[in-house]
Amino acid sequence: MSEHDCDLLVVGAGILGLAHAWAGAKRGLKVKVFERSHTPLGASIRNFGQALVGGQAPGVMLDLARQANGLWKTLGQAAGLHLHQQGSLLFARTEAEEALLEAFVNGRGAELGYRTDLLRGDALEALYDGRFAHHRAALLGLDDQQLYSREALPQIVDYLARTLGVEFHFSTLVRDVETHRAVTSAGRFTARHIVVCSGHDYQTLLAEPLAALRPQVCGLQMLRVRPRQPLALRHALLTGLSCVHYGAFADLPEADAIRAQIRSQQPELEAHGIHLLISPTPYGDLIIGDSHVYGSDISPFNAEQVDRILIDLAQDTLGGEVDVLERWQGVYGARGPGPFSVVEAADGVTAVVMHTGLGMSVGLALGERTVTALLGEAGPIVPRHSTAA
Template sequence: MSQHDCDLLIVGAGILGLAHAWAGVRRGLKVRVFERSCTPLGASIRNFGQALVTGQAPGPMLDLARQSHGLWAQLGAAAGLAMKQQGSLIFARTAAEEAMLEAFCAGRGQALGYRTELLRGAALDRLYDGRFAHHRAALHGLDDRQLFSREALPQIIDYLAGEGVQFHFSTLVRDVEPGSALTTAGRFSARHIVVCSGHDYQTLLADHMARLQPSVCRLQMLRARPAQPLDLQHALLTGLSCVHYGAFSDLPEAEAIRTEIRRDYPVLEVRGIHLLISPTPYGELIIGDSHDYGSDAVPFNEEGVDELLIELAEHTLGGRLQVLERWQGVYGTRGPGPFSVVRAAEGVSAVLMHTGLGMSVGLGLGERTVAALLGEGEWPEGRAT
C-alpha cells in the first residue's frame, strides 16, 4: 500500500462517487476523490432527493434499492442528515390510476414484499387535514426516504473527509490507466480507480463509453412555495409515474393509463412529463419533471413545459404555488440497462447510471462494486462489460 498514493481513487463526487468512497473508507482503504467542480453540480444535487424503494423494477434495481435503504439509515445517522422518513404517496387521480394501484397491491406488491398500503376514504381524508381528499386513493410507500440533495451532499462530503477521505475539488482528471490517474494537480497512483463521471462520456474512457451508446436526458425543474403553507413530510407522485417506474410500467393496468394520457393530454407523453414533488426543509417544494433526450443537454427551457408542471402540481396539492427558482436537471440515460459497470482495464472501472435513480440505488451499487473490486462479492448486474 505504501507505494501508492491511495488504495481507491474515485473520479466524481456525485452520489455514486461518494457511495464508493464510503464503501472504501469503511473497509479501511485510503481513498481519494477527484471532482472537476468546486462542489458537486451535476445530477446528484439537481434532483428530488427521493430514495425510492416502491417504484423500483423487480430484479437488480429493487435489490439495490432495498440494500440502499439500510445504508441510508446508517449514513444518515453518521453524517447527521436531515432525512424525511415518512415514505412516499402516489396519488390516483382517475379510475385507471386507482385500478393500477389496486392491482399492484394485490399482485406484484404482495408477491415481492413491497412495503406499501393503499389509502382510501377516511384514511385518505386524514392526510394533512384533508388536503388531498380530492384524489381517489394514495399508495403509501413505507420504505421511501427523501433528502434535500443540495445540502445533503456537502454534508456527506464533510463527514467522509472527517473519516479520512481526501477530496480534490476543482481538479480535472485528464486520463486514467492501470495504477495511475493524470490530473490537473499532477499524477496520482492507486491500486483501484473507479470513474463515476455521470453524463460526461468523452473525457475519460471514451471508447468504452461509446460502446454503451449513451445519451443525455435533461429535465425542467422548479422550486416553489405553496400559497397555503404545507408541512409536507412525504415525497409525492401521481398515477402518471406508473407508466415511468419499473415497478408498475409493465403491468397490464398501466396500458389503460397510457391510453388515458394519449386521449386526454397527449403532450404529457410527448414531453415525458410525470409529476414528482419533494419538500425542502424550508417549507418549499421541488417540482418536476419533463424528459428530453439527446446527445447533449441543450440550455433552452420551454415555458409551456413549466406551465404544465405547475398546473399538475397545483391540482395535486389543491392550491396555488409561487415559483422561486427554475433549473435543468440532467443525467445520463438510454444505456443498455439501468446502470453499467465497465471493467475497462486491470484496476480501472467505470460505474454509470442510465436512469435518474442514483439516489435510490447508488449506495447499494457503490457497496457492491467495492466488494467486487476487493474479491468480496460478485460484480453488480445491470450491464457489466
C-alpha cells in the same frame, strides 16, 4: 499500503462517487476523490433527492434499492442528514390510476414483498388535515426516503473527510486514467483501484469503452416553489402519471388504460415525457418536475409550456396555488444497455455509469457491491452490464 498514493481513487463527487468513497473508507482504505467543480453540481444536486424502493422494477434494481434503503439510514444518522423517512405518497387521480394501484398491491406488491399501503376513505382524508382528499386513493410507499440533496451531498463530503479521512480534491479535472494512474490538473496520482463515476460526461475519460454502451443524456425541467397555503410536507409525492414511467408499475396490464387516457386527453404529457414528482425541502419549499428530453447533448433552453404544465399539475395535486422561486435544468445519464453499467476499462480501472435517474435510490448499494467485487470480498457480484428484469 503499497507504493501507491492511495488504495482507491474515485473520479466524481456525485452520489455514485461518494457511495464508492464511503464503501472504501469504511473498509479502512485510503481514499481520494477528484471532482472538476468546486462542489457537486451534477445530477445528484439538480434532481429530486428521492430514494425510492416502491417504484423499482423487480430484479436487480429492487434488490439494490432495498439494500440502499438500510445504507441511507446508517449514513443519514452518521452524517446528520435531514432525511425524510416517512415514505412516499403516489396519488391516484382517475379511476384507471386507482385500478392500477389496487392491482399492484394485490398482485406484484404482495408477491414480491413491496411494503406499501393503499389509502382510501378515512385514511386518505386523514392525510395532512384533508389536504389530499380530492384524490381517489394514495399508495403509501413505506420504505421510500427523501433528502434535500443540495445540502445533503456537502454534508456527506464533510462527514467522509472529517470522520473517515477521505481526501477530496475539488476544482480538479482528471484528464486521463490508465492502469493504477490518474493524470489531473493538480498532478499525477497512483492508486490500487480507480473508479470513474463521471455521470453523463462520456467524453473526457474512457471515451471509447463508454461509447460502446451507446449512452444518452436526459434533460428535465425543474422548479422550486412555495405553496401559498403552507404545507409541512414530510413525504415525497408522485401521481398515477408515474405509473407509466416506473418499472414497478409500467409493464402491468392496467398501465395501458392510463397511457390511453393520457394520449386522448393530455398528449402533451407523453410528448414531453412529463410525470409529476414533488420533494419537500427543510424550509417549506417544494421541488417539482419532471420532464424528459433525450440526446447526445441537451439544449440549455427550457420551454415555458413545460414549466406551465408542471406547475398546473402540482397545483392540482396540492389543492392550492404555488409561487415559483427557482427554475433550472436537471440532467442525468440515460438509455444505455441497462439501468446501469459497470465496466472494467483497464486493469485496476472501473467505470460505473447510471443509465437512469435513479442514482439516489440505488447508488449506495451499487457502491458497496462494486467495492466488494474489487476487493474480492464475499458478496453479490456486480455484472459488467446490469440486466434489469
